Amino acid sequence: MxxxxxxxxxxxxxxxxPAVAAVPPAQAAAAPEVPCPRAEPPVPPPATPAPPPVDPAHRKVGGDALATEGLAIPQGAPMAPAVTATSWLVADLNTGEVLGGCAPHDRRTPASVQKLLLAAALMPRLDPAQVVEVKREDLADLDPASSLMGVKDGGRYSIESLWLGLLLKSGNDAANVLARVGGGERGRQGGVDAMNDEARRLRANQTHAVTPSGLDAPGQYTSAYDLALIARATFAREDFRRYMRTRVAEVPGQPGQPALELINDNTLLDRYSGMLGGKTGFTSLARQTYVGVAERDGRRLAVTLLGAENAPLGSLGEAIALLDWGFALPRDASAGRLVEPEEKQxxxxxxxxxxxxxxxxxxxxxxxxxxxxxxxxxxxxxxxx
Known part of the structure; x- marks a missing residue:
């Protein structure tokens, strides 16, 4: 042609x-916002700084129904459970349908669920059999009381061992090593840059990484919707799923150091039927955060939540309640969609x-x-x- x-x-x-096409359609009246069902914690959470506003166009990613700071659920669906999380989302990773969410695009502080973005960005780049040496700079800025895998300065560990330390023990030290190695000549910052590149590719518009571990830093945010996009990318990988369902792993010892025993801290593996894996997070700023995926009868549902409190249910109890609600919905239920990653034009x-x-x-x-x-x-x- x-x-x-x-x-x-x-x-x-x-x-x-038709001539009418040239006439701008009348603005439809906005539907009233439905408040999210909220469970009140016994102790009020501390005040936190207000996050930056979200671009109105970004709020509509995945569907107009998701452009809300309130509740988005399918028409006629039973009410979602009351939780303390300030934002959450339940989505079917196989079909891409969003089953429901609360303030799905609002920016929130991620804590350690940020480590999933590190995996999404660098797992495809790094050879799991490669052995790398830990450097002093990897450990210099870490609080010994924070979540650590337990690597030592000068120790040599396989990339696979570091992934296990990252995902089973939420090792901030493992995150720093992986980011530095994966960042090439730019070191750790190069790894963080790769995380932000991956967020853009996934169209996770509210996500910006500053630290590879998720430790708090100014300007670091994500959203419940974005975390579902990241979960879809990571749980699509067989090696990632294998790491996540590992209960116990042993990392060979180093000179002067015994072997490290890594026990998976995702207790839902043995508490929730069909659980494929999950990642917890907590800082005083982020409060409790969680990303988990479970599969039943061919349905693979992800739950993401941010800003939860440890009572009355805690992030794991709230995840169970939201997953139960999602699995009870019809297979064709939908309040929106997970967008596809960007492709080269x-x-x-x-x-x-x-x-x-x-x-x-x-x-x-x-x-x-x-x-x-x-x-x-x-x-x-x-x-x-």
Whole structure:
């Protein structure tokens, strides 16, 4: 099909389009926001700084129903359980359907669930059999009382052992080593940059990493919706799922150090039927955070929650309540969708974009731009894919 023919078809379609199409539709009245069912903790949480506002366009990612700071559930669905989490989401990772959420796009502090983004970014890059040496800089800024795998300065560990230490013990030391090794010449910062690149690829618009471990830092945020996108990317990997379902692992000892025994701290593996794995998090700023995935009868549901308190249910109890609610919904229930990751555009994309949504006054511009483009490409006419 020639360029002139495609442009002519576009012009004809515009000329025969109903005149009403040129009239902006009336703004529909916004539906009233439904408050999220909330469980009150016995002790009020400490005040935290207000997160930055969310771009209104980003709130609509996944569907208009998700553009709320309140509750989004399918029409006719039973009410979601009351939890302390300030935001949460339940989604089917197989179909991409969002079953429900509370303030799904609101920015919140991630704590250690950020480690899933580290895995999503660097697991495809790093050879699990590679042995790397821990450097002093990997441990220099870590509080000994924080979650640690237990690696030692100068010790040599396989990448696989570090992944196990990261995911089973939430090792902040393992996160620093993996980020430095995966970051190449830029070191740890290069690893963090890779995390942010992966967030952009996944279209996790509210996610920005500053530390590889999830330890608090200014400007570091995620959202319940974004965490579901990240969970979908990580749980799609067989090696990641294998690490997550490992109950106990032993890391060989180092000179002067006995072997490390790593016990999985995701206690839902033995408490919840079909549990594939999960990641907990806590800081005084983030409060309790959690990402978990369970599979029953071919349905693989993810639950993500942020800003939970340790009572009355705690993050794990709230995750169980939300998963039970999700599995009880019909298979076709939907309040929105998880968007697909960004892909590289084909060489014909610019021309196709130019032809979409054109007004009469721009058809001539398309004609001017498209013809020279065809001569430069020498292969594809406008509109061919």
């Amino acid at each position: 020639t360029t002139f023919r495609v442009v002519g078809m576009a012009l004809s379609a515009l000329l025969v389009a 084909s060489s014909s994309s610019p021309s196709l974009w130019l032809l979409s949504g054109l007004g009469l006054g721009t058809v001539a511009l398309v004609l001017i731009v498209a013809v020279p483009w065809r001569h430069r490409s020498g292969r594809r006419a406008v509109g061919q894919v």
